Each structure stands twice: as structure tokens, then as C-alpha cells.
Amino acid sequence: MGQPITVTVNGEKKSAEVEPRLLLVHFLREKLRLTGTHIGCDTTHCGACTVLVDGIPVKSCTMLAVQADGQQVTTVEALAAGGTLHPIQAAFKQEHGLQCGFCTPGMMLTSIALLEEKKNPTDDEIRWALSGNICRCTGYMNIVKAVKSAAAQMNAAAAVPAEAAAARS
Amino acid sequence: MLPAPFEYHAPRSVDEALDLLDQFGDDGKVLAGGQSLIPLLKLRFASPGHLIDINKIKELDFIEERDGTLRIGPLFRHKAAERSSLLASRYHVMADAAPQIADPIIRNRGTIAGSVAHADPSGDWGTVLLALDADLVLRSKKGSRTVKARDFFSGPFSTALEPTEILSEIRVPAPKAMTGGSYLKLERKVGDFATVAVAVHLQMDDGKVGSAGIGLTAVGPQNLKAEKAEASLKGARLDDATIKQAAALAAEAADPKADQRGSVEYKRNVVRVFTERGLKRAYERARGGG
Numbered sequence: 001m002g003q004p005i006t007v008t009v010n011g012e013k014k015s016a017e018v019e020p021r022l023l024l025v026h027f028l029r030e031k032l033r034l035t036g037t038h039i040g041c042d043t044t045h046c047g048a049c050t051v052l053v054d055g056i057p058v059k060s061c062t063m064l065a066v067q068a069d070g071q072q073v074t075t076v077e078a079l080a081a082g083g084t085l086h087p088i089q090a091a092f093k094q095e096h097g098l099q100c101g102f103c104t105p106g107m108m109l110t111s112i113a114l115l116e117e118k119k120n121p122t123d124d125e126i127r128w129a130l131s132g133n134i135c136r137c138t139g140y141m142n143i144v145k146a147v148k149s150a151a152a153q154m155n156a157a158a159a160v161p162a163e164a165a166a167a168r169s
Numbered sequence: 170m171l172p173a174p175f176e177y178h179a180p181r182s183v184d185e186a187l188d189l190l191d192q193f194g195d196d197g198k199v200l201a202g203g204q205s206l207i208p209l210l211k212l213r214f215a216s217p218g219h220l221i222d223i224n225k226i227k228e229l230d231f232i233e234e235r236d237g238t239l240r241i242g243p244l245f246r247h248k249a250a251e252r253s254s255l256l257a258s259r260y261h262v263m264a265d266a267a268p269q270i271a272d273p274i275i276r277n278r279g280t281i282a283g284s285v286a287h288a289d290p291s292g293d294w295g296t297v298l299l300a301l302d303a304d305l306v307l308r309s310k311k312g313s314r315t316v317k318a319r320d321f322f323s324g325p326f327s328t329a330l331e332p333t334e335i336l337s338e339i340r341v342p343a344p345k346a347m348t349g350g351s352y353l354k355l356e357r358k359v360g361d362f363a364t365v366a367v368a369v370h371l372q373m374d375d376g377k378v379g380s381a382g383i384g385l386t387a388v389g390p391q392n393l394k395a396e397k398a399e400a401s402l403k404g405a406r407l408d409d410a411t412i413k414q415a416a417a418l419a420a421e422a423a424d425p426k427a428d429q430r431g432s433v434e435y436k437r438n439v440v441r442v443f444t445e446r447g448l449k450r451a452y453e454r455a456r457g458g459g
Contacts, residue, residue: 019174020176020177021172021174026171042170043208043211044204044208047274057274059274062204062207062208062278063203064177066179067179069179110273110274129273130273131272131273131359132271132272132273132360
């Protein structure tokens, strides 16, 4: 009783026949072997399995794979495209925003969605945005630092082309 | 954890969805945001044979104020409520409640109507709708009927919704002048269900209370409407004695159970304190403040 679906995962179209009851997280981990998305609580609490669906953070243990048919899914594997760390990854590394690392993929994807919307989030805004992602190691201090640091990096990188354009005109 | 097997349907129109519900009856279940239903399926507390996913029916995602009524569609999500300038400016109870639902990731997908239809006694939106005296439109293939929020809930996870019906619209009376509201929620941590929450909606009329709505979360077998407390306020000046009396009546209306979140006495006391605070906040807002 497979149902055909086509999901664009990290920019690549993936087609498969899946059982309707298959959760998105299992589709990613077991069918596509993208094991960077972690299963933590499996009960919609912890946010370890967070991925972006059409750019929006979603707990992939609480969405069916068939529901992602025709949609764009981004997992942690997409972040270091071409072997260069994404600014959020570099910042988590630099600021020690992780210890065991289990929650980190979800933390980073939620942070990326936040930084898409808010270029300079305050500490409170970061904590609020990440309140659906649970970390049992860090105490969150360094995670907040990492997100701020990534914001600064990304803003600086965005400013360079803008300055170059201004210089040309 | 995997749900029990089911057949999946993703209708493109409301008529198609209603046909499916009519066809499958008790064995069909509507899937909206899925943030309550999918966990239930995984825990095998529910195992419908057919899931009818309405997420592809984009016309069901709406909010509009028309002819003195706010109308909310079945796919209107918590996140959209949190960001709605219409709710922020005129519907204080809803604007207060929205950012307190579960956590930000769940709010991205979960819907108001789904939460109401799920009817968890610890759910927030049912309480909000009770305070606002909302109407719920229930639609099946055979037609539509309108049920008052206070007649909708019948027990834990039980409502007036028939298996062949969809909660197709939530209708809230548009606020008159001098209206204010508040939603106060006590939770142990972000994302936890309420220990206690209280919704207050207040409409002032010439210095007196024109009408008051008070809803209680997680202190009974369903979301409760504190009707005696509401009645005690009607026509009264909102002085300290009136507020105290209404808060005491709301605490009496509560019927909490002791659990890991607190004792019966504790929860009842929180109802009393939140009703007092909520009335004061709602009053301030009705007068144009905060």
C-alpha cells in the first residue's frame, strides 16, 4: 500500500513509495540515509528532529512523509554545502554551542529560520525562538552566543556585496 | 513509534473532504496541523482507518472580520494568530493566548480549530472561545449547523462534532467599544500543558460591566465557563469587592484534579488569583491601556 511521493530534500528531488504512516523523520533517516536529523523524545517535545519544510521549522517526528509530497525539506546535511561550514555551524563550533551535539541539528535549523526573519535578534528573541528545542548539556548560554555570533557574521557577509555595489555606483 | 496503518487522503476541496468523511464515518479522522493527532496516532490512542488531510485545501486558511463577526478557518495556525495585527489590536484574549500555545515549532503547524476539535481539557483555545462566547460552525455533506462554544464541549476529548462533520469556521463577535481581555497561563516550562489558565473577556458599558466572559483551562473534565462568576459581574461597577467576589466564584467553578502539577487547593487558588489579575488587566485594556 505504498503511496508515491516526491520531496525536494536539500535541493534534490527524491521520489519514493512510502506507507502513509511513515513519519517524515523516518523517511529522511531510513529511506534517504540522512541521519543528521536526530530522534530525541519521539513525542513532539524536544525538537531534536527539527527540519525546515518550505523554510519553516517543523518537528519531523510529528509530520507524515506523505504530507511533505511536493514540498522542500532542508536538513542539517545541506548546511555545509561544498565543504564550507554554514555561518551557523561555524558559530556553534567557535562559541562551544554544543557538548554532546544531539540537539544541535535542530538548534541550527531553528536558528537559521530565526535569522531569515530577524537579522539582529536579541538574547530574549533567540531564547524565545529556540524554546521548542531542548538541550540537556549546555545550559543554553553558549547556544545564544553562537546564534548572535552567526547573525553578526551573516550580516557582515551580506554587507560586503552591498558596499561593493555602492562603490560601483 | 509508528502509527497503526491507515489510508491517507489529501482532498483538494471542501466538498471532496466532506464526501470522504461521509463515506468513512467513524473510521475517518480529519488531519489539520497534526500536532495533537499525530502523537495520538503514534501512541495508538487513536487508530482511524482513514486520515483526511485538509492541508491542501488552501481556502481553509483564513481570518477575516466581516459584518461584526471575526471568522477563523480550520487551517488558521497558532503562528498566524501570534502574528495577526487584527488580533493584537482588537482581540486581546486571543492575542494573549497565541504565543503561549505549546512551543514555537508546534505553533508553526498546529491550528486553532484543530485544538478546539481535539478538546483536550488542558487545551487553551476552547477556554478562550468560551470567554468570547464564540460560535462554531460544523459542516457535513448534509449541511451546516452552528453550535455555541459552551454547548460544544461535552467531556475530555469529547465534543458535539459528529464523525461526518468538520469544524469549518470559528465565529467570534467583533468587540464593541470599551472591550478588553486577557489570558493568563501557568505552566511548568515552555511547551508543557497548563497547570491552570484563565481567559477573561470584558465589555464595559457606561462605567459598568456590560458583559463578562470567563473561561478556565485544565481544572475540570473539559474547558469550563465560569458562568456564576460572569453573572456576578454583569451590570456591576468593577471595584475590588466585585472583582474578589467574581474570582471566588470562578475558583468555586473549578473542579481540578491533583497531579504532578499541583494539588486541588493550589490549582483552585491559582484560578482565583488569575481571575482577579485577568479582570484588572482586561479592565485596563478596555479603558485603552496596556
